[in-house]
Amino acid sequence: MPIRRRLEGRTIAALAADGFEKVELVVPLRTLQAAGAEVHVVSLRRGRIRGVNLHVPASRVRVDRTVEQADPGDYDGLLLPGGFINPDLLRQSAAAREFVRAFAASGKPIATLCHGPWVLASAGLLDGRTLTSWPGIRDDLVYAGATWLDQDLVRDGNLTTSRGPQDMAAFVRGMLDAFAATAPEPARAAPRRASDPQPEAPVGWAVGALRWSPKPSAAALMGVGLAAAVQRTLNGPDARTRRSRAAGRTGGRPRPRWLPAAP
Incomplete structure (x- = not known):
């Protein structure tokens, strides 16, 4: 076919x-x-x-x-x-x-x-x-x-x-x-x-490709640092408190819609 x-x-x-x-x-x-x-x-x-x-x-x-x-x-x-x-x-x-x-x-x-x-x-x-x-x-x-x-x-x-x-x-x-x-x-x-x-x-071509890959740019490094800072903020004590309160109101994490409800 x-x-x-x-x-x-x-x-x-x-x-x-x-x-x-x-x-x-x-x-x-x-x-x-x-x-x-x-x-x-x-x-x-x-x-x-x-x-x-x-x-x-x-x-x-x-x-x-x-x-x-x-x-x-x-x-x-x-x-x-x-x-x-x-x-x-x-x-x-x-x-x-x-x-x-x-x-x-x-x-x-x-x-x-x-x-x-x-x-x-x-x-x-x-x-x-x-x-x-x-x-x-x-x-x-x-x-x-x-x-x-x-x-x-x-x-x-x-x-x-x-x-x-x-x-x-x-x-x-x-x-x-x-x-x-x-x-x-x-x-x-x-x-x-x-x-x-x-x-x-290790696989030779992969090692070679990593060896000759470009150096990270300053913008990329700044982006990684910014992402890490945002993640720390999201996971800080205040954020955990808000999530705990929200979970208490909703009964926890939402269940995927295709999974049956617990008996």
């Missing part, structure tokens, strides 16, 4: 936060749209989230839904890009972890690469699964119960994974195949096998 029609009628959630690796969100997103899918960028906050190229700030992407607003039942699949910062923020969010668990529970396809599987580990979804990732998080995934393979693409039930941007061609093909499936593929525990060994050295 031509790529422009493969995913016609499908809706995909791309779960990302600030610090996403630009190529790992933008390339899959555009490919999905070219294949006919509707893609919603789901994030922890409204507005536009900032991408990165390794650690250098890149362009922003508009958020379509916050994770509290988005209902997993409205989507046919989940894309989880990587980057160093993005999945670290997502894995700390209870709402994001619940969002990911809902896709796993329904057997809907999940496609992720690079550091993206960190989120799956924190959501408790990797015990008995087989996958790949950025080599630097291999041990995290193994300790979470997964079998880790040093391959450009690994398919295990509803889970499709790649190591990083260097595997983008294989990842895009595997992602399209997974999202084009006509029926949910249940998560399964693959037969146990030994994980591939730990890497003996």
Whole structure:
């Protein structure tokens, strides 16, 4: 089937936060749209989230839904890009972890690469699964119960994974195949096998790129300092008192609208 029609009628959630690796969100997103899918960028906050190229700030992407607003039942699949910062923020969010668990529970396809599987580990979804990732998080995934393979693409039930941007061609093909499936593929525990060994050295091209990346500008450093000062103000004693009082009036943090009320 031509790529422009493969995913016609499908809706995909791309779960990302600030610090996403630009190529790992933008390339899959555009490919999905070219294949006919509707893609919603789901994030922890409204507005536009900032991408990165390794650690250098890149362009922003508009958020379509916050994770509290988005209902997993409205989507046919989940894309989880990587980057160093993005999945670290997502894995700390209870709402994001619940969002990911809902896709796993329904057997809907999940496609992720690079550091993206960190989120799956924190959501408790990797015990008995087989996958790949950025080599630097291999041990995290193994300790979470997964079998880790040093391959450009690994398919295990509803889970499709790649190591990083260097595997983008294989990842895009595997992602399209997974999202084009006509029926949910249940998560399964693959037969146990030994994980591939730990890497003996960091990925060479990434180290080289970091070595030759530009120095931070004075404006960037001032921006970081200003952001830190604002955050300290927001988290100060007065702010905590106001939040405590507000929580007392509302009964705590608002529940994502798609989660059932507690009995």
